[in-house]
Amino acid sequence: MKLIGPFKQILTLANLPLRGKLSDEQLEIIPDGGILVENGKILKTGVFSILHSEYPDIETEKIEGEQVALPAFTDSHTHICFGGNRANDFAMRNAGKSYLEIAESGGGIWSSVQHTRDASEEMLLNTLMQRIEFLVSLGITTIEIKSGYGLDKDNELKMLRIIKKAQQKTDATLVPTCLSAHLKPRDYNGSNEEYLNYIFTEILPEVKKESLAERVDIFIEKSAFQPEESRDFLLKTKGLGFEITVHADQFTPGSSRIAVEVGAKSADHLEATVEEDIAYLAQSDTVATALPGASLGLGEKFTPARKLLDAGAILAIASDWNPGSAPMGNLIVQASILATYEKLTTAEVLAGITFRSAYALGLEDRGRLLEGKKADFITFATHNFQNILYYQGSLKPEKVFIGGNEVKNR
Numbered sequence: 001m002k003l004i005g006p007f008k009q010i011l012t013l014a015n016l017p018l019r020g021k022l023s024d025e026q027l028e029i030i031p032d033g034g035i036l037v038e039n040g041k042i043l044k045t046g047v048f049s050i051l052h053s054e055y056p057d058i059e060t061e062k063i064e065g066e067q068v069a070l071p072a073f074t075d076s077h078t079h080i081c082f083g084g085n086r087a088n089d090f091a092m093r094n095a096g097k098s099y100l101e102i103a104e105s106g107g108g109i110w111s112s113v114q115h116t117r118d119a120s121e122e123m124l125l126n127t128l129m130q131r132i133e134f135l136v137s138l139g140i141t142t143i144e145i146k147s148g149y150g151l152d153k154d155n156e157l158k159m160l161r162i163i164k165k166a167q168q169k170t171d172a173t174l175v176p177t178c179l180s181a182h183l184k185p186r187d188y189n190g191s192n193e194e195y196l197n198y199i200f201t202e203i204l205p206e207v208k209k210e211s212l213a214e215r216v217d218i219f220i221e222k223s224a225f226q227p228e229e230s231r232d233f234l235l236k237t238k239g240l241g242f243e244i245t246v247h248a249d250q251f252t253p254g255s256s257r258i259a260v261e262v263g264a265k266s267a268d269h270l271e272a273t274v275e276e277d278i279a280y281l282a283q284s285d286t287v288a289t290a291l292p293g294a295s296l297g298l299g300e301k302f303t304p305a306r307k308l309l310d311a312g313a314i315l316a317i318a319s320d321w322n323p324g325s326a327p328m329g330n331l332i333v334q335a336s337i338l339a340t341y342e343k344l345t346t347a348e349v350l351a352g353i354t355f356r357s358a359y360a361l362g363l364e365d366r367g368r369l370l371e372g373k374k375a376d377f378i379t380f381a382t383h384n385f386q387n388i389l390y391y392q393g394s395l396k397p398e399k400v401f402i403g404g405n406e407v408k409n410r
Contacts, residue, residue: 002059002404005034006048008383011070012369013354019282021309022347029385035069037375037404045369061406066383067398070350071367072141072376074357075331077268077289079179079322080131081159081166082149083124084115086323093298099223109149110186112323116149116159125162131321131329132170136407139378139397140331141172144318144361146217148179151188153202156180160212171402175361177245178207181218181225181233192225196233204240215265215361219247220255227258234262243362249273250294260284266316266360270303271295278304282311287360289316290352292338293326305342316360317352333393346389375404 010033016022034048036055044051052060089107102108116124128145135143145163150156156178163176180199188195207213216237220230224247234244246259250269256277259267267281268289281288290303308315317338321329328334331353339349355367366374380388381398388395400407 001036001038001043001055002061003034003036003048003051003055004061004401004404005051005063007033007035007063007069007379008066009033009068009385010035010045010369011068011350011385012045013071013350014368014370016347016351016355018356018359019314020312022345022351024345024347027347033069035369035375035377040375040403042369042371042373042375044371063379063399065381067379068382068385068388069369069377069379070385071354071369072378072400072402073139073331073353074142074361074363074367075135075140075319075321075353076144076266076316076357076360077146077291077318077320078144078329079146079148079320080135080143080329081124081128081145081147081163082112082116082323083119083127084112084323086111086327089324090297090327109183109324112149113151113185117155121158121162124159125165128162128166129169132166132172132174134329136170136172136400137397138331139400141376141400141402142175142358142361142363142366143172144175144177146177146179147213148182148217151180151182151185153206156203157206157210157212160207161210164212171405171407173363175215175363176213177215177217178204178213178242179217179219181216181230183219183224193229196225196229200233200236204237204242208240208242214243215245216242217245217247220258221247221250222252227255230255231258231262234258234264238262245360249277253277256281256288260286265362268318268320269294270308271300273304275307278307278311278313281308282313285314287314287316287356289318289357289360290338291318291320291326292334293320293328296334296337297325297327302338302341305338305344309344309348314356314359315348315352316357317349318357330393332388336389336392339389346386349389375401377401
């Protein structure tokens with residue numbers, strides 16, 4: 001057991017509801033606070049001097065200077081296991097080229113598939129670890145990571161095995177997701193339905209056998225998989241015991257409704273979501289995940305986060321870090337910009353990158369500084385928590401704690 005503090009402010013995020021809009025007045029702020037940690041979990045939070053007097057003989061980890069503490073962040077949607085670089089895609093897109101023109105010139109998702117297939121396991125693991133370390137330095141201690149740049153059995157399993165190896169090298173929590181249904185690969189001689197059946201019969205049984213992932217994702221879009229075939233695939237996959245998430249409504253509406261109908265844990269993107277589907281999401285337990293990095297990378301409109309929250313939806317915010325449409329990977333920058341354009345309160349943003357995003361991954365043991373929760377928390381060298389979003393990502397975490405222990409050499 002040890003007591004960590006004192007902190008100028010502790011934001012516990014206690015008592016905030018899982019769904020719907022939030023005001024900053026709902027934030028619980030403990031001044032001059034301390035965090036009592038035991039066996040990697042939070043035992044108690046409160047005023048540091050009072051906790052110290054209650055536990056005078058325990059180890060104390062002193063915090064110097066003015067620092068604000070809050071729960072560590074969760075990035076619930078990333079594609080950070082990949083080979084290659086698609087800077088040329090970005091340049092061509094900004095020069096006015098269409099998605100089809102970029103793909104025909106050798107860019108697009110297929111470019112990442114080829115680079116990832118060609119990359120050695122050592123290279124993929126090394127670059128993945130670099131990205132994980134970068135995210136941890138930004139205060140993100142729970143990271144979802146998708147496959148989806150292999151698109152055949154050997155290479156999809158290669159990606160998922162590398163993610164599993166990465167978990168052995170980091171104290172951050174990695175949540176692997178099988179995205180073999182990213183799109184039908186060009187070298188597959190068959191229909192969409194046949195490829196989805198190939199995933200179901202050839203890839204997913206091995207994923208299950210090796211315990212490589214407990215989640216399955218699919219990209220429902222005109223350029224990828226169509227609604228009805230996707231619904232059938234998701235229901236069959238759910239029958240195997242996998243949790244479901246969906247790339248939904250990125251360019252065309254309607255697939256978020258499928259996500260709700262099949263009981264998906266989350267529907268991610270939602271830039272094209274229409275009013276009736278906002279209401280449909282809000283009446284469900286499916287988390288609506290905004291990915292502002294994709295909007296910034298593609299020059300597209302943002303997820304209608306304000307409308308989703310006002311309707312009562314569960315809104316998470318994730319980075320979508322990938323080599324094509326969202327290469328930034330900086331969640332706080334993206335969330336701060338989304339807040340500006342969608343008029344989100346600080347409480348709504350912080351909830352969206354902590355306990356609400358953790359809920360999207362089925363992890364309700366983190367994201368709040370409460371008794372019994374995992375002691376993953378971060379500090380910023382400031383006297384006022386509002387500065388975290390005010391500086392739009394230029395204010396970096398001062399300290400990152402995982403299980404109550406500070407992560408060194410960041």
